[in-house]
Amino acid sequence: xxxxxxxxxxxxxxxxxxxxTFHEKKIIVIDAGHGGKDHGSTFEEHTEKTIADAISKKxxxxxxxxxxxxxxxxxxxxxxxxxDRVEAINGxxxxxxxxxxxxxxxxxxxxxxxxxxxxxxxxxxxxxAYATELLSSLSEERLENxxxxxxxxxxxxxxNCPAITLELGFISNEEDRHYITSEDGQNEIASRIYNYVSx
Numbered sequence: 736x737x738x739x740x741x742x743x744x745x746x747x748x749x750x751x752x753x754x755x756t757f758h759e760k761k762i763i764v765i766d767a768g769h770g771g772k773d774h775g776s777t778f779e780e781h782t783e784k785t786i787a788d789a790i791s792k793k794x795x796x797x798x799x800x801x802x803x804x805x806x807x808x809x810x811x812x813x814x815x816x817x818x819d820r821v822e823a824i825n826g827x828x829x830x831x832x833x834x835x836x837x838x839x840x841x842x843x844x845x846x847x848x849x850x851x852x853x854x855x856x857x858x859x860x861x862x863x864a865y866a867t868e869l870l871s872s873l874s875e876e877r878l879e880n881x882x883x884x885x886x887x888x889x890x891x892x893x894x895n896c897p898a899i900t901l902e903l904g905f906i907s908n909e910e911d912r913h914y915i916t917s918e919d920g921q922n923e924i925a926s927r928i929y930n931y932v933s934x
Contacts, residue, residue, distance in 0.1 A: 760804040762829040763932045766890065767791040767807065768836040771814030776839035778906045781916050783837040788812065790835055790903065793925035803933045808832075821893040831865060831897045831932065834890050837915060838902040846908040847879030851900040853891035862897040869899065872931050873924065877914050878904055901928075 767787040769775035775783025791807050798805045808823055809815055815823075824832050838849070850866035852859060866883045874880035881902075891898045903924060904911035914920035 760802055762804045762827060764806045764808055764824055764827060764829045764832040765791045765794055766820060766832060766834040767809045768834055770809050770812055773814055776837050776906045778912060781906060786837050786915055787835040790921050790925050793921055794929050797925060797929040800933045817889040820890055824894045829896050832894055834900045836900060836902050838905040839907045840905055843907050846905050846911045847881040848873055848904055849881035849902045850883045851886040853887060854885055855892040856898055857895055858897040862899055865897055866899045869931050873927050
């Protein structure tokens with residue numbers, strides 16, 4: 736009799752487990768562009784590497800979701816080659832990689848946020864769809880939407896997952912520069928990116 740109850744108990748557990756879905760965490764890689772000896776775009780005391788680093792850390796700090804794992808590809812002021820970045824990304828096998836950058840142009844009136852994807856990426860269509868949605872959630876009166884474009888950037892081409900490069904405004908434009916270097920602006924950008932990837 737005891738064996739029968741034991742068998743029935745195991746059968747009930749098996750039945751419950753068969754209707755239970757176990758969700759693994761979604762992995763999002765945030766790649767803060769440049770770093771170390773590579774400053775990226777600069778204007779006076781402002782550098783692309785520090786802006787990208789600050790926003791990436793703010794995204795990580797916002798993560799209170801049990802369903803999302805945020806991984807920073809660069810969490811200090813260090814130089815990482817593109818090859819090393821791609822190797823790290825493909826080792827993690829993430830659901831999405833977002834590479835954060837800042838634009839610069841001799842034309843100081845050029846402004847706004849834009850995204851790049853690569854037609855050579857194995858997940859090109861998904862990358863483009865994510866980039867379009869992400870730009871829509873980021874652009875507002877403070878950041879003009881310049882659209883999604885194709886580019887042969889190594890991280891976009893070689894990552895075995897959806898990959899996006901985000902140019903978070905122009906450091907050469909006074910309005911954009913004020914926004915992307917301010918605490919409020921960086922917090923808002925980080926919050927919008929996090930809200931998108933965590934939904």
